[in-house]
Amino acid sequence: MDESKDHLERRCPRLGGPVSFRYCRTSGDDVSACWKIFDCWWEGFDVVGYLKKHLPEDKFNMLVNAKPKPKTVSLVELIEQAKKRAS
Amino acid sequence: MEVRKVFLTEDEIPRQWYNILADIKMNPPLGPDGKPIGPDSLAPVFPMNLIEQEVSSERWIDIPEEVLKVLNIWRPTPLVRALSLEKYLDTPARIYFKNEGVSPPGSHKPNTAVPQAYYNKVFGIEKMTTETGAGQWGSALAFACSQFGIECKVFMVRVSFDQKPYRKSMMEVWGGKCIPSPSPETKAGRDALEKDPDTPGSLGIAISEAIEAAVTDETGKTRYSLGSVLNHVMLHQTIIGLEAKKQLEKIGEYPDVVIACAGGGSNFAGLAFPFVHDKINGKDLEIYPVEPAACPTMTKAPFVYDHGDTARYTPLLPMYSLGHAFVPPPFHAGGLRYHGMSPTVSQLVTEGIVEAKAVTQLDAYAAGVDFAKTEGFISAPETNHALASVIEEAKKAKEEAKEKVILFNWSGHGLIDLMAYDKYSAGELYNFVLTDEEMLESEKVFEDYPKPQLIKSR
Numbered sequence: 001m002d003e004s005k006d007h008l009e010r011r012c013p014r015l016g017g018p019v020s021f022r023y024c025r026t027s028g029d030d031v032s033a034c035w036k037i038f039d040c041w042w043e044g045f046d047v048v049g050y051l052k053k054h055l056p057e058d059k060f061n062m063l064v065n066a067k068p069k070p071k072t073v074s075l076v077e078l079i080e081q082a083k084k085r086a087s
Numbered sequence: 088m089e090v091r092k093v094f095l096t097e098d099e100i101p102r103q104w105y106n107i108l109a110d111i112k113m114n115p116p117l118g119p120d121g122k123p124i125g126p127d128s129l130a131p132v133f134p135m136n137l138i139e140q141e142v143s144s145e146r147w148i149d150i151p152e153e154v155l156k157v158l159n160i161w162r163p164t165p166l167v168r169a170l171s172l173e174k175y176l177d178t179p180a181r182i183y184f185k186n187e188g189v190s191p192p193g194s195h196k197p198n199t200a201v202p203q204a205y206y207n208k209v210f211g212i213e214k215m216t217t218e219t220g221a222g223q224w225g226s227a228l229a230f231a232c233s234q235f236g237i238e239c240k241v242f243m244v245r246v247s248f249d250q251k252p253y254r255k256s257m258m259e260v261w262g263g264k265c266i267p268s269p270s271p272e273t274k275a276g277r278d279a280l281e282k283d284p285d286t287p288g289s290l291g292i293a294i295s296e297a298i299e300a301a302v303t304d305e306t307g308k309t310r311y312s313l314g315s316v317l318n319h320v321m322l323h324q325t326i327i328g329l330e331a332k333k334q335l336e337k338i339g340e341y342p343d344v345v346i347a348c349a350g351g352g353s354n355f356a357g358l359a360f361p362f363v364h365d366k367i368n369g370k371d372l373e374i375y376p377v378e379p380a381a382c383p384t385m386t387k388a389p390f391v392y393d394h395g396d397t398a399r400y401t402p403l404l405p406m407y408s409l410g411h412a413f414v415p416p417p418f419h420a421g422g423l424r425y426h427g428m429s430p431t432v433s434q435l436v437t438e439g440i441v442e443a444k445a446v447t448q449l450d451a452y453a454a455g456v457d458f459a460k461t462e463g464f465i466s467a468p469e470t471n472h473a474l475a476s477v478i479e480e481a482k483k484a485k486e487e488a489k490e491k492v493i494l495f496n497w498s499g500h501g502l503i504d505l506m507a508y509d510k511y512s513a514g515e516l517y518n519f520v521l522t523d524e525e526m527l528e529s530e531k532v533f534e535d536y537p538k539p540q541l542i543k544s545r
Binding site: 009010011012013014015016017018019023027028029034070071072073075076077078079081082083085086 | 117129294313316515
């Protein structure tokens with residue numbers, strides 16, 4: 001992975017404090033990028049081109065098409081995952 | 088002397104919340120089996136009395152006396168006329184704001200934390216868990232739990248935990264336990280730490296930890312709590328708008344424009360939903376949820392003819408643009424993405440009952456500084472987004488010479504978010520990072536386009 005942009009910082013609208021680009025590209029599920037990465041970084045540099053170049057096609061497409069589920073749906077999924085981890 | 092603050096007495100506090108689900112139709116969330124999610128599915132994390140509120144379509148829901156007793160610590164909150172800001176802007180608009188920063192944790196968040204703690208207590212719950220990013224929600228829940236004698240455990244994303252030590256201090260003063268996430272306390276946390284012991288954490292991991300801590304408590308006395316997005320959260324927040332209506336009524340005013348910032352939607356819903364009820368019933372007013380937006384900056388982007396949309400359907404317009412190719416479809420076509428937003432707010436946007444607005448970070452902080460210099464209060468960074476929109480509306484009122492009444496939600500103070508103000512003051516908030524090479528590359532898309540003239544009207 002090209003790390004040339006990793007040092008860049010901006011305020012994370014979800015966490016309320018400054019985070020680096022490296023954080024944004026690794027803080028999503030399974031150490032992939034945060035689903036808001038395009039929203040937050042597109043004006044800073046060509047984040048789409050950057051991720052297209054550096055992510056495998058399937059991961060890039062997943063990110064492009066990422067739509068967070070309704071909260072109740074994700075809660076039900078998290079409950080099931082927590083139960084599985086505990087069993 | 089002009090009246091600056093409008094108060095309600097404690098016995099004038101609204102006794103019922105307004106439930107917007109009585110007035111709008113929603114698609115139900117579907118589970119993995121394609122069927123609507125039933126209340127029982129959420130029972131491992133929420134007490135049934137709150138789940139009943141989540142799915143209720145009763146228009147008015149009584150606020151329990153025990154909840155009112157705690158809300159009375161700081162409610163009713165003042166409705167303040169921003170006279171100094173009006174003067175500074177030289178606007179004919181009359182600007183009012185609900186000061187939600189007077190709550191013990193300093194934001195609107197305890198408006199729902201308190202009833203949530205109460206309903207859990209009534210249901211026999213002894214411990215509550217949650218996750219927090221910035222720490223506002225975690226401190227609100229810690230405060231609320233302390234009022235009802237409930238244990239509170241907050242998983243705070245490590246990167247924020249390290250940046251905002253005072254949030255942890257607040258939670259602990261109220262008897263809550265604030266744990267940096269990932270933590271060794273849960274399997275989800277241990278797995279994350281095993282992968283990377285130095286991980287800064289994420290909201291995804293923190294929520295997994297908070298839910299696991301609730302679900303795996305074999306005593307059944309622990310539940311999870313969420314500070315935004317869900318219907319019952321929006322419901323509890325409507326006390327803000329209901330109070331504001333009474334206060335405006337006292338002075339013979341009614342808003343032309345209602346504005347609040349919208350992240351997860353709760354502070355917007357809190358102020359706006361009671362006015363949405365009026366609008367649905369024929370009142371003429373504008374209602375704006377405001378979200379951060381990333382827009383091409385006019386200082387860096389070239390002035391060119393470009394399409395206004397990424398699909399290049401719109402005519403060529405002269406604009407400051409980094410190039411339509413820079414904007415990936417479909418992300419920015421609408422200017423806003425409402426993913427992660429409360430479904431009720433999203434529905435109102437979709438139906439055109441409220442109109443989404445977006446402001447840039449720099450405009451937001453500039454507005455926050457103007458507000459602090461005039462009205463005195465230092466706003467939470469997200470509140471600054473609402474302020475930027477208020478200032479834009481006030482300036483528009485001046486241009487149109489209209490005596491508009493603008494109402495907005497001052498959702499919290501920014502006294503624990505001063506690092507962001509430091510960065511703004513130092514000019515570091517925006518690292519605009521296009522190199523000359525990248526600029527040239529992005530401008531290549533304009534090679535075959537006509538070039539606009541830089542025309543001056545005066």
